[in-house]
Every structure is written in C-alpha cells, then in structure tokens.
Amino acid sequence: MKTYADINRRIEAGRAVVMTAEEIIGYVEQKGATAAAAEVDVVTTATFGPMCSSGCVLNFGHSKPKIRMTEAWVEDVLVYTGLAAVDVYLGATQLRHNDPANMYYPGEFRYGGGHVIEDLVAGKELQLFALSYGTDEYPLRELRTYFTIQDLNQAIMVNPRNCYQNYNVAVNDSDRVLYTYMGRLDPNRRNANYCSAGQLSPLLNDPLYETIGVGTSVWLAGARGHVYAEGTQHAGACPRTEQDVPRGAAGTLALTGDMKRMRPEFVRGVSLTGYGVSLGLGVGVPIPILNERILKRTCVRDRDIQAPIVDYSSDYPNRSSRVLGYTDYETLKSGEIEIEGKRVVVGSLSSYARAREIAALLADEIRRGEFLLAEPQQRLPVDGRMKPLTIRPPAT
Amino acid sequence: MSTTVTKKLMLFFPRCECEKPIIYHLVKDYDLIVNVFRAKVTPEEEGYLVLDVTGTEANIEQALEFVRTFNVTVNYAGKGVAWDADRCTHCGHCVPHCPTAALHVADRGTMEVAFDEAKCIECLACIKVCPYGACSSAF
Numbered sequence: 001m002k003t004y005a006d007i008n009r010r011i012e013a014g015r016a017v018v019m020t021a022e023e024i025i026g027y028v029e030q031k032g033a034t035a036a037a038a039e040v041d042v043v044t045t046a047t048f049g050p051m052c053s054s055g056c057v058l059n060f061g062h063s064k065p066k067i068r069m070t071e072a073w074v075e076d077v078l079v080y081t082g083l084a085a086v087d088v089y090l091g092a093t094q095l096r097h098n099d100p101a102n103m104y105y106p107g108e109f110r111y112g113g114g115h116v117i118e119d120l121v122a123g124k125e126l127q128l129f130a131l132s133y134g135t136d137e138y139p140l141r142e143l144r145t146y147f148t149i150q151d152l153n154q155a156i157m158v159n160p161r162n163c164y165q166n167y168n169v170a171v172n173d174s175d176r177v178l179y180t181y182m183g184r185l186d187p188n189r190r191n192a193n194y195c196s197a198g199q200l201s202p203l204l205n206d207p208l209y210e211t212i213g214v215g216t217s218v219w220l221a222g223a224r225g226h227v228y229a230e231g232t233q234h235a236g237a238c239p240r241t242e243q244d245v246p247r248g249a250a251g252t253l254a255l256t257g258d259m260k261r262m263r264p265e266f267v268r269g270v271s272l273t274g275y276g277v278s279l280g281l282g283v284g285v286p287i288p289i290l291n292e293r294i295l296k297r298t299c300v301r302d303r304d305i306q307a308p309i310v311d312y313s314s315d316y317p318n319r320s321s322r323v324l325g326y327t328d329y330e331t332l333k334s335g336e337i338e339i340e341g342k343r344v345v346v347g348s349l350s351s352y353a354r355a356r357e358i359a360a361l362l363a364d365e366i367r368r369g370e371f372l373l374a375e376p377q378q379r380l381p382v383d384g385r386m387k388p389l390t391i392r393p394p395a396t
Numbered sequence: 397m398s399t400t401v402t403k404k405l406m407l408f409f410p411r412c413e414c415e416k417p418i419i420y421h422l423v424k425d426y427d428l429i430v431n432v433f434r435a436k437v438t439p440e441e442e443g444y445l446v447l448d449v450t451g452t453e454a455n456i457e458q459a460l461e462f463v464r465t466f467n468v469t470v471n472y473a474g475k476g477v478a479w480d481a482d483r484c485t486h487c488g489h490c491v492p493h494c495p496t497a498a499l500h501v502a503d504r505g506t507m508e509v510a511f512d513e514a515k516c517i518e519c520l521a522c523i524k525v526c527p528y529g530a531c532s533s534a535f
Contacts, residue, residue, distance in 0.1 A: 048485065048487075049487070050527065110529075183489045183525065183527070184489075184493065184524075184525050186492075186493075190492075191492040191493075193489065265482075268485060268528055269528075270527045270528065271527055271528075271529065272527055273524050273525065278527075280485060280487075280527070280528065333504060333507060334504065335491070335501060335504070345491075345492040346492065347488050347489045347490070347491050347492040347493070348487055348488040348489060348507075349487055349489055350487060351485045351486045351487040351488070351507070352486075352506070352507035353485075353486035353506050353507050353508045353509070354485055354486060354487075356506060356507075
C-alpha cells in the first residue's frame, strides 16, 4: 500500500519507478503482481484521437478604445462571445464562415475550429474580427487585428468531453458510402473503423475510476492539465466484463490545461469528409499504483477489451440499441475482424502510435521529477446512465 | 539482350506541347513499355503525367532526351502523390482505402503507418480520407 504523498516524494527524489500501460503487462507477468505493486509507483496511460467536445477560452485584452465583443471570428471561424467583454470561447467543431458544409456532398471541411486551435498552439499569427453594438464604456463597434497566442492574456483549453472510456466499432450496412465522424464507411460492411487506444487508454486502465477523478493531473498535449469534472455523457453504469471493463462507451473526462504550454504535434485540426471539423488531441494520464488491485487493472490487454460493432447507416442515426456483435482490440489491431462470417478490413481514427509516444513522454517527465501526481478531490460516478432526449410537446 | 529496368517518372508538359503524341514515340521509337498511372491537362492547357517506363537503361535515357526536346520537365522521383510524415498522426484511417497497400501499418506492435511510394498507383483515395491532410497531390 502506498499513498499519493509517498509516490510524490519518490518522484521528487527522482526515484519513482514508472512504466507505460503497455510495459507493465509483461513486467507483471514476469515479476508477479504482488512484487510489482510494491515496486512500481506509476503506470502511464495515453490516447490520441479526434475529440470533438474540445475548445478554449481566449482573453484578448483591451483595445484602445475598448470594445465589448458581441460577435467575433478568429480566422473567419465564429467564436462564442456571450461572456465578458474580451473573453471568447472557440469550439473545435465550429465551421469557417461560408464553408459550404455538405451543400456539395460530401463536404471537405478543410478548416474550422480545430484548425484554429492547432494554429494558435503552433504560434501562428491569426486574424481577429469583432463587432459590437457599442456602450458608454465600450464605445468601439468594429475591430480587425492580428495576434499570436503569446499576445493573449490567457488561452485555456476547456474540454467538456475527452477520453471516452471505450467506443463503438462502426460499419455500414447500407449500399452507399457513408461519411461519418467515424470516418469513411464503405457499403455492405466493406470496412470497419474503431477509435480507442485500447490497452493504453486512460479509463480502460482504471475502469471503476479509483484513481482518475476530479482534480487528477493529466498531460494535456504536453501541458500540465487537470480533470475538472466528469465529462459530458459520462455514464458509469454500463455492461462490463468480469474484470469491470466497460463493453461500450461508459466514462468520459472533462479536461482543462494551459494552451501556451502545449506542443503543436499533439493538437491537430481534423477534417472529416462529409462530417465536419474536429480536434485531434493527445492526452496522458498517470495512474498511481496505490495497491495491487489498482496495478492489476492497469495490466488490461487489448484482447480483454471488447467493443460493440454498430451499424452507422440505420441503427446509429435512429438510436436503435442494436449491436451486431462484439470484437476486441487485439483483433481490431490485426487489421481484420469477422462479422457474421464475413471478413472485414479495419481502420482506425485513434492513433495507437501517438498514444505510445505520449505514455513514454509522460513516464519520462515523471521519472525526471517534473510531473507530480494530484489526488482527486472527488470520485467520478460509477452509477448513472446516459439520458436520451425526448422530442415532446410542452408539459403544460 | 540487355536487362530492362522500370522507372517511375512524372512529366510536366508546358502549354504548347499537350497536343503532341509524345508517349506514342516512347513505345514506337524507343521500345518502352509504358504504364500510365495518372494524366491531367489543366485549364491552362499544361499537362501532368505520372507513368512507369520499362526498357533498357540506354533506351530510357534516349527517350527522355527526346522528351526533353519538347521542353518537358522530367521528374525522376515520380511523385504525384506525397505523404508528409510530419503531418501523419498514424491513425490508420487511410489503410483500408488504399487499394495497393502503399499506405500500410508497418508494425502491428507500434501501429505506425508507412508509405511505400513504389506501390502507389495515384488513385488519390488517401487525399479524401486523411483527416490530417498528410497526403497531397502535385496536380
């Protein structure tokens, strides 16, 4: 048994034993769980993939004369201005002004909110255009200027939902190509797409949220970030395997971090043909090995993690709960799965290669004493289901 | 008979040369086997052509000398499609859509994606499916 304080003392002294969620599997097999739990302090987990519910709060500082922005665009991408005078929120899936979207189907969606966020982190110069109705103390009614992230007072990423615990495997049962947030799905189940880092993914290594909670320190695209709440659509009550691993989407994390400290290779604009724009984001989460039970959870393997296969032509859009079957991440990563006797080639939206890189980078930071763990202030709920939206007439 | 080799080439034809049957002469006069992957004439009437030529080294050299007399630019790298390793995140979305496995998972342990230029037939499927703009076309 170790405490967060014990582990942090060892990290500060540069003596912490740290492994990635991939390395720990073989190590525990070799050493046994009891010995490994005593020896290992931290296991690092990571994921990299499109995370649509991402965005950032920007504060521009005040122009002379001052403006209270009521509408604003960064690189022609609309930002939300229903905040104080020069605070805005820029969302990852916002399209650029005049993007034809799917008017000429399938749309290309070359640039949008996610790309603005990538360019900001990369230090590029961006255009701000803002309008206002003018007030006595904020008289300016229109403004066009250029800025970089260094000119901003704050650029704080505030992501309501990242790091889905597990996810669907998408296929297409119709006879035409589908363009979805799960990528291009060819007709008649010609391909399948998944989106999870599997055995490296944060919440799959802590399936009952024993160490990852509100206040946990995370590696957010290279910056020190935090879990600030349960993510939207967090639904801990879900079908689980005997090892408590969810067999579907389940838990999510709401994350925040300082964009000025992020690394551009882990903050990437995403263009999904026919669907829209998003943000490809890299996240690392350290798991403190407080005891043997927590260690055993981190030894989860791709073959132990199941994912539901879902039809995105009819079942998904119509909110049918039909699942075509289950597969596991070891099979998915082989590049081919079998659905009802038919072999289907597999692609992915999540980058396991990037997740490995992030888990290794975070492990190095912890070994060097640069990244301390934070004890969660609040557990994420294990109960609770996702509510649907009912379309209905007024109750009164 | 001397051994034959295959070379992938990208040719750029300036405006005035697009209507001449240059490729015909590669077959007829220089005994080359040509395999055209992709050809395009732009609205400005410039032309791009990506092809494999198979023949003896000497014949290929002479043929290219002939081609150059029309002010055609010969690019030996033969890259009509480029994969930018820095922009690629190795997500693997492209892999099922690449018909020749030019884009492939190089290592199922690390799941890193690699691009084998020699296998690329320039179908351009990757350009539409890559979410990160890692693949691009020269024309």
